[in-house]
Amino acid sequence: MFYDSNHKKYGDLYEVYFGTRVIVLNRSEYVEKLLSASKKNPFITKLSEDDSKGFHELGIMGKGILLNQEFQSWVYNRHFFTQAILSPKFVHEVTYWTSKLFNELESYWDKLYINGVNKKAFDFNTWSNQFTNDMIISLLTGERSYTMASYFNGLSDNEKAERPSALIDETVKFVHAIRKHVLGFSMFQIVSPFLRHYFPYFKNKSDDMKQNLKYLNQRFDSIIKKRRQEIENTPLDKPLSNDMLTSVIIANTPRDVNYDKNVNEKSMRPMTDVEIRGIIFDGIVAGTDTSANTISYIVYYLAHNPDVKKKMLDEIDRVFEDDKTRPITESDIHNLKYCEAIVKEVSRIFSVVNSFARCLEKPEEIAGYQWPANTHVRISIDAIHHNSEYWEKPENFNPDRWMIEGFEPKKNSFITFGGGLRVCPGRKFAMVELVCLMALLFRKYEIDLINKEAPLKTLSSVITVCTELLVEIKLRN
Template sequence: MDAIIKRRREEIENTPLDQPLPSDLLTSIITANTPRDINYNKIDDKEVMRPMNDHEIRVIIFDGIIAGTDTTANTISFIVYYLAHHPDVKRKMLTEIDRIFQDDKTRPITENDVHNLKYCEAIVKEVSRIFSVVHVFSRCLEKPDEIGGYQWPAETMIKISVDAIHHNEEYWDEPEKFNPDRWMVEDKKSPLRTESGVITACNELLVEIKLRN
């Protein structure tokens, strides 16, 4: 990975500013907060963050690989399992796909297609609710705080059970039942799948696109 990052840096440095660069994730990360960044001139100079070093880039790339492959593979496996056991759900999914693609399965999927596949999205969310690929979230308190009626000192590690939330009858009707239709409501929020953060949010979007492709 270090060699790949170094080689791409050299390619970028040897490319004139008026020449386009490859459109890929690594190039975007390396050029972030530099004159090569497409958003560089849109940010006040006082707020421009420094470019990332090789170690930080390596961490982001590995995080993307882990969050975008392992979690996706597990979620897809669970989706296949539930579609096999719920033919009615599978039929509705295929009907939606046929409606969006008009029987042309060979054309490239577009951004509009992704947003219009509402029932496919509902299946992804319902599977993620029942079988969370991340079971526990961890948060460390930066300062003393009150949680659940108890006082907790700074640097306390708080563990949040995702499964307990996703299977709580206070929040879900028949939580043990596989029912994608529960997500066909505009005000429904997404299930907890990955720990929050800018990096993870980007990875989660990649997972959504892959699962609906």
């Protein structure tokens, strides 16, 4: 709202001071240079030296992908992450796990809301968060996570999930620690080192965050160690699981199908445990809330657009031929083009990530002005997605715009996944997960908002999260 009101007041280019000067760019022409995919001109820096000091203290800089701005290390880590996440086997895994976890979800919903008494209204968004948590942890680490089971146990008076409670507690502790890190690490950027070191309130909080990260690192390390052991104990001719952790452990080792091709390239050494921990951690951080909130927004927009919903249901029924139980396949996804158009249109009109950052390493000309080195730039996704020069009737929710043969958005005008060299490497995963989940949800359930007149409840920082989406479900037909 802050960016939006400034945009209306000051136009496509303005600056704000958040302790530091930030230039906000609101046109796709202005971001062309920053989002160039050329390796010669890589704008990969997100934070200035000053802004990253606290993160250095926490020990999260120069690792993983998300905040990594040491070029060689970022390129190396991103290479392994991308290779694993874009492999056909992994895409197959996403489809498989979406179906499998959806079966678990529907078993809880059927008990609570379909066959249960007086529990028809519930918060869809909390469930979508538990779902994407369990999804990302299973797919990235190969370890089962039971946050849906834990949430069900909290809601159900009598029946409990058929999972050992020690396993549930362990995964819930792990996921809570990840959440605590995600919600709290920015204090190392915002709160001055003096306050963090000497002022008891902030010192306690920052010590707690450091302790929390120590626990998370240990937990990741033990998962990685266990998996290395399992891989070593598996004969070379026996297949391994297709989760990201297994793929990155074996990448560029004799177990890797591309091993012979890569063996002479010196940059292609296998990853160390600390490097692996960094990329898996970042995948979990970046891939949970983004997908969870998008699916909530999809449910909201469909409830407000019955014509779109009807067209979507026709497509789903055509593809599944009214079969409400068979697992979803990759070929189904190719046939669910209208569902894909809905995901894109929701992401355009109400992008979960509302803006993203770059920091200029050297003086640059951007948007017709010369800026000094270290200038912070923020690219407003919302403003670009709502500009009538790039989008016909941008305020209209119209998935059909994506169905026009040969339709391509104007360059850099659809940037829900960012752009340039740092473009979201999880975008394919996200699209497959969201299309699958939409089809599975709407194939089986009729989902209505409890109060259609109520505005969407959200809270925005860098991402816009849904704080509650009360719905009512019943079986279709």
